Amino acid sequence: MTVTSDRDAVRLSTAPEPVAPRPERRQSLTAPLRRTWRQLTSMRTALLLLFLLALASVPGSFLPQRGLNPVAVQQYFVDHPTLAPLLDRVYAFDVFAAPWFAAVYLLLFVSLVGCLSLRVRLHAKALVSPPPAVPRVLARMPESARWESDVAPEQAIEQIRSVLRRGRWRVARTDLALSAEKGYLRETGNLLFHISLVALLIGIALGGLLGFQGTVLVKEGDGFANTVLAYDDIKPGRRFDADGLVPFSFVLDDFQGTYADDGKALTFLAKLRWSGEDGGEPQPYDLRVNHPLVVGGAKTYLLGHGYAPRVRIVDVEGNVLEQTVACLPQGPTFLSTCTIKVPDAAGEQLAFEGVFTPTTVQDPETALVTSVYPAPDHPALTVLGYRGDLGLDSGTPASVYNLEDRSGLVPIGDGKTPQKLLPGQTWDLPGGGSLTFVETTEWATFQVTQDPGKQLALIAGVGMVLGLCLSLFVRRRRLWVRLSTPGGNHPSGRTVVEVAGLARSGSDAFTAEFAGLSDRLRQLAPPRPADAAPTTEEDR
Amino acid sequence: MSDAFLAGLSDDLLFATVLLYALAMLGFAGEQASRRSHRISETSLAAATARQATAARTRVMAGAGGPAVPEPAPLAVPSAQRSSRAGRAGLALTVLGAVLHLGSVLARGFAANRVPWGNMYEFSSAVALSVVVIFLVLLLGRRVDRGLGAFLMVPVVLYLGLAGTVLYTEAGPLVPALDSYWIKIHVFAAVLSSGAFLLSGILALLYLLRSRHDAQVAAGSSPRFPLSMGSALPGAAALDRVTYAVIAFAFPIWTFAIIAGAIWAESAWGRYWGWDPKETWSFITWVLYAGYLHARATAGWKGTKSAWIAVAAAGALIIDYYVVNIFVVGFHSYA
Numbered sequence A: 001m002t003v004t005s006d007r008d009a010v011r012l013s014t015a016p017e018p019v020a021p022r023p024e025r026r027q028s029l030t031a032p033l034r035r036t037w038r039q040l041t042s043m044r045t046a047l048l049l050l051f052l053l054a055l056a057s058v059p060g061s062f063l064p065q066r067g068l069n070p071v072a073v074q075q076y077f078v079d080h081p082t083l084a085p086l087l088d089r090v091y092a093f094d095v096f097a098a099p100w101f102a103a104v105y106l107l108l109f110v111s112l113v114g115c116l117s118l119r120v121r122l123h124a125k126a127l128v129s130p131p132p133a134v135p136r137v138l139a140r141m142p143e144s145a146r147w148e149s150d151v152a153p154e155q156a157i158e159q160i161r162s163v164l165r166r167g168r169w170r171v172a173r174t175d176l177a178l179s180a181e182k183g184y185l186r187e188t189g190n191l192l193f194h195i196s197l198v199a200l201l202i203g204i205a206l207g208g209l210l211g212f213q214g215t216v217l218v219k220e221g222d223g224f225a226n227t228v229l230a231y232d233d234i235k236p237g238r239r240f241d242a243d244g245l246v247p248f249s250f251v252l253d254d255f256q257g258t259y260a261d262d263g264k265a266l267t268f269l270a271k272l273r274w275s276g277e278d279g280g281e282p283q284p285y286d287l288r289v290n291h292p293l294v295v296g297g298a299k300t301y302l303l304g305h306g307y308a309p310r311v312r313i314v315d316v317e318g319n320v321l322e323q324t325v326a327c328l329p330q331g332p333t334f335l336s337t338c339t340i341k342v343p344d345a346a347g348e349q350l351a352f353e354g355v356f357t358p359t360t361v362q363d364p365e366t367a368l369v370t371s372v373y374p375a376p377d378h379p380a381l382t383v384l385g386y387r388g389d390l391g392l393d394s395g396t397p398a399s400v401y402n403l404e405d406r407s408g409l410v411p412i413g414d415g416k417t418p419q420k421l422l423p424g425q426t427w428d429l430p431g432g433g434s435l436t437f438v439e440t441t442e443w444a445t446f447q448v449t450q451d452p453g454k455q456l457a458l459i460a461g462v463g464m465v466l467g468l469c470l471s472l473f474v475r476r477r478r479l480w481v482r483l484s485t486p487g488g489n490h491p492s493g494r495t496v497v498e499v500a501g502l503a504r505s506g507s508d509a510f511t512a513e514f515a516g517l518s519d520r521l522r523q524l525a526p527p528r529p530a531d532a533a534p535t536t537e538e539d540r
Numbered sequence B: 001m002s003d004a005f006l007a008g009l010s011d012d013l014l015f016a017t018v019l020l021y022a023l024a025m026l027g028f029a030g031e032q033a034s035r036r037s038h039r040i041s042e043t044s045l046a047a048a049t050a051r052q053a054t055a056a057r058t059r060v061m062a063g064a065g066g067p068a069v070p071e072p073a074p075l076a077v078p079s080a081q082r083s084s085r086a087g088r089a090g091l092a093l094t095v096l097g098a099v100l101h102l103g104s105v106l107a108r109g110f111a112a113n114r115v116p117w118g119n120m121y122e123f124s125s126a127v128a129l130s131v132v133v134i135f136l137v138l139l140l141g142r143r144v145d146r147g148l149g150a151f152l153m154v155p156v157v158l159y160l161g162l163a164g165t166v167l168y169t170e171a172g173p174l175v176p177a178l179d180s181y182w183i184k185i186h187v188f189a190a191v192l193s194s195g196a197f198l199l200s201g202i203l204a205l206l207y208l209l210r211s212r213h214d215a216q217v218a219a220g221s222s223p224r225f226p227l228s229m230g231s232a233l234p235g236a237a238a239l240d241r242v243t244y245a246v247i248a249f250a251f252p253i254w255t256f257a258i259i260a261g262a263i264w265a266e267s268a269w270g271r272y273w274g275w276d277p278k279e280t281w282s283f284i285t286w287v288l289y290a291g292y293l294h295a296r297a298t299a300g301w302k303g304t305k306s307a308w309i310a311v312a313a314a315g316a317l318i319i320d321y322y323v324v325n326i327f328v329v330g331f332h333s334y335a
C-alpha cells in the first residue's frame, strides 16, 4: 500500500493546487521559469484567460469584419473617416485574425496543454494505484458514522469488502481497514473533454492552413471546372497548394426558386450535371440549400442567385451579337442592376445600363419601374444606351458589372428616358442598330470548400460532449471503513465500526447513498443493543 | 383543422398561459407573505414576552402546563395551512399553465407545418416553457423550495408578455436555409439549455440577494427592501448548489447545440464556423459558463464571484438572442 497523507485522501480531482508564493530555497536559473510555468498552468490563470478570450471576441461582433462582410467595412471607413483607420491599426476589423486575439488563445492553449500533461499523469497513476489510505480521523469527513458491534472483525471486514466489490467500488484493504473509491470516469471524462478541446483547435488550425474556399457565379447553361482561375473570389489557406484542388466540373442546367405570397424565399434548386476526375458520363445532381454536392474532399454549396436576361444586339453593319448578362440583385424583390457592354460592335462600341425587374410595376406618372415580387412573373429590362469608346484598352482590369470609364461614351437619344423592354421586344437604336430582350434566364453563385481539418474537428466535438457528460454527471466518491478492537482481539470483545465518506459533487445524492451504505454495513456488523442508536459525527 | 384556426388557438393558449402564470405567481407570493407574517408574528411575540406585562397572555396561548417560552405552534397552524394551500394552488396553476403553454407552442408548429421555433417570438415562448418545465422538475425532485416560484414567475410572465407583444410574428414558413433537420436538433438543444441558463441566472441573482441579506443580518443591521426579501428565500448554500446543478445540466447541452449548429452551418453555408455575430455571442456565452465551472473549482472564486459569473453569462445569452438579432446584422438574423 502506498503511503498517502490525509490531505491526499480528500483530494478528488487532478485540478492544479493554488500557486502559493513559496520562498525559493535554492536560487537557480530555472526557478523563475518554473514559477512562471506553474502560474501559467494554474486554474486561476486559465480562468482569467477564459474571461480574456470572451472579452476579446466582443468587438468582433459589433464592428463589421472583413472576413464576413468586406462591403460593410468599406462603408464604415466612409462613415467614420478618422476613427476607422485608427481602429484598423489595432485589427478591429479582423478581430479573429488579430495577433492579440491569437495571443490570448495561444496562451490558453499552452496553459491547457501544460496543465493537461500533469493531470493525465496524475490520473493515470490514480487509475492503477489503490484508493488512498484511511485518514486518521474519520469523524472529520463530510459523512461519517460510528457504532459498536459484537461481530468478529476479521470476518466482518471481508464481508464488507465483498459487498463493496459487488457495488463496483474499487477496494483496498489494510489490516482491519478498507478504502474504497468509485466514479473514476468523472476525471477521465474531464480529461477527455480538455484533450478534445486541444484536438478541436488543431482541427481548426489545419483547416486554416490547408483549406480552400472559392466562390463562382455560373449562368444557366454555363459550366464550371474546379481550377483556381475559374473562381471569381478565393480564400486559400496559408499553406494551401493549388494542386490540392479536387478535379471536377459541372454544368448548371437550370435554377429554380419558389417564393411565398409575401415574397419570402421558400426553396432554391440548382439542377447540375457534374463529372469527377475520370471525366466519365456527367451525372445529374439537384443542389439545394443544406444539400451540398460532395466530390472527394470538395463540397459545393448553393450560395446565392439572380437574373441574367439574354439580349441580342444588332450593330450598324447588321452583325448579330448575343449576350447573357448577369444582373446584380439590389433587394428582396430582386430589382437588379444590369450593365451590357458590347465591345465587338462594328463602328462605335455600345453599352447599356439599367435595371431588370422580375415582376414589374411602372408608375404611370413618373414612368419609374420597380419590382414587387422576386419571381419572374412579369419581367422587364429598362435601359439607357451609350455609344463610343468603352475604355477597355487602357490596361486597367474592368468590372463587368458597371461602366467605370464613361469619358468616351455618348448617350443614345436624350440620355434621360430609359427604354423599357418586355421579353421579345426590340429597341431600334437612333443612329442604327438594335437591342432585343430575348428572354429571362438565371444565375447562381456556388461556393466550393475543402477543409482537411473538418473530420478531426467533428470527432473532437463528439469527444467534448461525451467528456462533459461524464465529467458533470458522474460522481466521484470515496468510502472508508475501519474496524478496531479497543479491548484487544478476543472473542467476547467489542468491535468499533467507523465509516466515512466523501464526494466530489452532488453532496445531497451522496448523503442518501452514504446512509444506504451504512445501513447495509449495520446489517453485516449489527450494532450492540446498548448502542443501537447510531452515533454520527459528534463523537471523536 | 385549418392553419389559421391553429394559429389563432396558439395565440389564445398563450394568453391563457400568461394569465395562469400570473395567478400562480400570486399563489406562491401568498404563501410567502403569510409565512413571513407568521414569522413576524413569531418575532413580535418573542419581543412581547420580554415584557412582563404580556407574560400572562403568552402562557395562556401556550396552553396550560406548557413551557414558559412562547410556543408559536398554535398560532402558526391556521396560517400555515392557509399558506400551504396558496402555495399548492400556485403549483397547480403553474403545471396547468405549462400544459397550455406546451399546447400553444405545438399549435404554432402545426399551424406553420414545421418546428415551432422559426422566429424570435416562437423561440422566446419555447425558452420560457423550458424555464418553467425545468423549474417544475426541480420542484418535483425536491431540489428547490416552492417559495422560489414567486420570484421566478415574475420574470417569466414579463418575458412571455414581451414576447407576445413586441416580438410577435405571424405564423409562416421558414426561409430555405432554416429548413433542415439540423435546425430541429440544434434549436431544440438551444431552447432547452437557454431555459436552464436563464433559470440559473435568476437563481444566481437570488443567491446574491440572499447572501447580501445574510451579511447584513450578521452585521446586526436589518436589511431594507429589496434585500429584506432575502429572508423569504432558501438558504444561500442551497441556492448556490441548485444554481450549479442547473448549469451543469445545461452546459453539455449548450455545447452540443453549438456543435449541432456548426454542423448545420457547414451544410448550409459551407463553413462550420465563421464568427458571425450570433456565433460569436454563443461562443462568449459558452466561454463564460466554462469560466463559471472553473471558478467553482478555483480557490478564492467560489460563492459570490461565481454567482456574478453566472449572472454575466446569462447576460451574454440575452445579448446573443436579443441584442444581436435586433441590432446586428448577420447570417442568422432571420426573424
Ligand code: HEM
Pocket (backbone or CB within 6 Å): A013, A014, A015, A016, A041, A042, A043, A045, A046, A050, A108, A110, A111, A112, A113, A115, A190, A194, A197, A471, A472, B286, B287, B290, B293, B294, B296, B297
Ligand atoms: C489552461 C487551461 C485550463 C485548465 C488548467 C483547466 C483545468 C481544469 C480543471 C482542473 C478542471 C477540473 C475542475 C474540477 O475538478 O472541478 C476543469 C474542469 C473543466 N474545464 Fe478546464 N481547464 C482549462 C481550460 C479549459 C478550457 C479552455 C475550457 C473550455 C472553455 C475548459 C472547460 C472546463 C470545464 C467545462 C470543466 C468542468 C468543470 C467541472 O468539473 O465542474 N477548461 N478544468
